[in-house]
Amino acid sequence: MNIILLGPPGAGKGTQARRLVDERNMVQLSTGDMLREARTSGTEMGLKVAQVMDNGHLVTDEIVIGLIRERLTGAQPEGGYIFDGFPRTLAQADALGELMADVGQSIARVIEMSVDDDVLVARVTGRSTCGDCGEVYHDVTRPIPADGACVKCGGRTFKRRADDNEASLRTRLMAYYKQTSPLIGYFHAKGNLSTVDGLAEIDTVAACIAELLA
Ligand code: AMP
Numbered sequence: 231m232n233i234i235l236l237g238p239p240g241a242g243k244g245t246q247a248r249r250l251v252d253e254r255n256m257v258q259l260s261t262g263d264m265l266r267e268a269r270t271s272g273t274e275m276g277l278k279v280a281q282v283m284d285n286g287h288l289v290t291d292e293i294v295i296g297l298i299r300e301r302l303t304g305a306q307p308e309g310g311y312i313f314d315g316f317p318r319t320l321a322q323a324d325a326l327g328e329l330m331a332d333v334g335q336s337i338a339r340v341i342e343m344s345v346d347d348d349v350l351v352a353r354v355t356g357r358s359t360c361g362d363c364g365e366v367y368h369d370v371t372r373p374i375p376a377d378g379a380c381v382k383c384g385g386r387t388f389k390r391r392a393d394d395n396e397a398s399l400r401t402r403l404m405a406y407y408k409q410t411s412p413l414i415g416y417f418h419a420k421g422n423l424s425t426v427d428g429l430a431e432i433d434t435v436a437a438c439i440a441e442l443l444a
Contacts, residue, residue: 231256231310231443232335234317234326236413237343238406239399240350240357241428242435245366246343247314249436254443255309259301261294261316263364266391284392286401288318288409295325302333310338318410323417339442340417343428343435347403354394361387 233256235243247258265283268276279289298316317323330336345353356369362385367374378386393402417423426438 231338232313232330233310233443234313234337234340234417235315235343236340236410236417237428238345238347238350238410239402240354241343241345242353242432243314243343245432246435246439247312248364248366249432250312250439253440255307256312257307257309258312258314259298259316260314261297261318262314264297264301265289265294284398286393286398286405288405291319291321291325294318295322295329298326299329302329306333306335311335313337317413318405320412320416323413337422340413340420340423341439341442342414342417342423342425344425345428349429350403351396351399354399355396357394358388358390360385361389 233250235247237243244260244262247256247260250256251258265276265279269280269283270276275293279293282289294316298313302311313326317326326337352370353368356371358367358369358374359365360367360380360383363380363383365380365382366372367388374388375381380386380388393399414423424442426435426442428435430438
């Protein structure tokens with residue numbers, strides 16, 4: 231079963247995607263992660279998108295569609311794909327539909343994670359991740375353990391994203407409302423949209439998603 235997690239930055243898409251990978255053997259395709267990887271590996275594309283990302287704007291459709299196209303070739307995962315942070319524009323949504331059809335697949339469900347804007351600022355500005363396994367922490371709601379070791383892998387380096395600051399978040403939210411939120415209507419019209427309350431506890435959100443995928 232292939233699904234899309236849709237929602238503003240900080241809604242919890244990455245956190246839920248990681249759980250689905252662990253629990254249902256799904257494959258997470260996060261264009262944000264792919265772009266960050268391209269930056270750190272210093273590829274031409276990575277250098278090109280770095281400033282756009284730090285300022286909170288969307289990178290071009292051509293680039294992200296290309297990244298997804300590359301990942302969809304080859305054997306399809308048994309548990310299905312989780313599209314996390316993609317599509318973010320109507321053009322990307324159309325392209326995804328075509329790419330999936332080309333490999334004989336479709337999107338079974340689009341799960342919108344709805345969250346209050348004020349909460350997003352607090353969530354995003356306190357966020358950090360394990361440098362080794364990507365486990366997500368938050369200064370207030372899920373602090374890094376006192377012994378400094380990641381609960382999941384024991385790693386001891388933690389990262390904060392360059393774009394997880396209030397100014398960049400405002401721009402990312404505006405991009406979400408202007409360019410991405412029209413996808414809610416788009417997928418509603420296609421008939422496979424469901425909404426979960428992204429403000430609920432992580433386990434509660436996970437349970438709601440599990441129910442939708444049952
Ligand atoms: P994310 O990790 O999903 O919050 O993405 C971080 C940043 O990467 C975004 O603010 C954009 O600059 C860029 N990005 C990620 N996914 C996309 C996408 N599907 N379309 C355009 N830009 C993207």
